[in-house]
Amino acid sequence: MATIKLCKAADVSPGNSLRIEPENLPPLAVFNVEGEFYVINDTCSHGDASLCDGEIEDGEVECPWHNAKFCIKTGKALTFPAVEPQQTYKTAVIDGEVCIDI
């Protein structure tokens, strides 16, 4: 297992997200939900939309293309048309940097 740094925690304010394109990984979405950080795959499991372009509310993100909602914490698809979950990553803030284990 390896820990990789994605961004500074200060770069993602509460209620917002940031798309990161790390080497050798799919595009990732870093979310700040009331001060807690979560990382899931950014590309919607239903199509090619970026979830970072979606609306965030109550710990859920709504896909900007067809309005499927996902739980940011678990990656679970909550509404159609998406049925497949988003991959999630174990996330921690270390020395002010948002990091994931892969």
Ligand code: FES
């Ligand atoms: S691309 Fe996200 S719901 Fe269709």
